[in-house]
């Protein structure tokens with residue numbers, strides 16, 4: 605049985621209204637974030653994407669610490685095979701009110717503030733943070749294995765599993781011409 609999923613309606617969104625953050629902070633946990641990685645052409649979720657955050661607000665400064673875990677299916681950029689991977693990463697963001705809004709307030713940043721962003725208006729979209737954190741973990745060049753041999757640009761053979769067929773396409777082979785050259 606095939607269960608059809610309506611991707612558009614499943615897209616995970618998690619807006620946090622800044623004014624709703626209680627003084628003691630806000631803990632949120634997500635067992636799955638369907639559609640979080642939609643729109644990518646070389647990375648797909650192969651299981652539930654789990655995430656958790658703790659959001660703390662002090663004045664105009666908002667701290668978000670959290671974690672995201674995902675089982676992934678990635679496209680090998682060399683041979684185009686799909687392979688399994690996973691991401692598990694902790695993160696820390698500091699959100700500030702855009703500076704132009706109020707300049708009379710001084711905000712001290714600690715050295716461990718690895719990410720500083722500005723929130724826009726009254727809300728922070730957590731799905732953007734989770735998605736960004738997963739994408740930051742992906743290698744620039746995704747490889748199914750370190751020594752992936754890739755696809756022959758001549759004959760299209762997957763060189764991991766089959767031999768190059770380029771020399772079969774001409775009867776004499778690509779080096780036959782060399783035999784015809786006579787050096788006198």
Ligand SMILES: [Zn+2]
Pocket residue numbers: 680681682683684685747748749752753754
């Ligand atoms: Zn590969």
Ligand SMILES: [Zn+2]
Pocket residue numbers: 756757758759760761768769770771
């Ligand atoms: Zn070939």
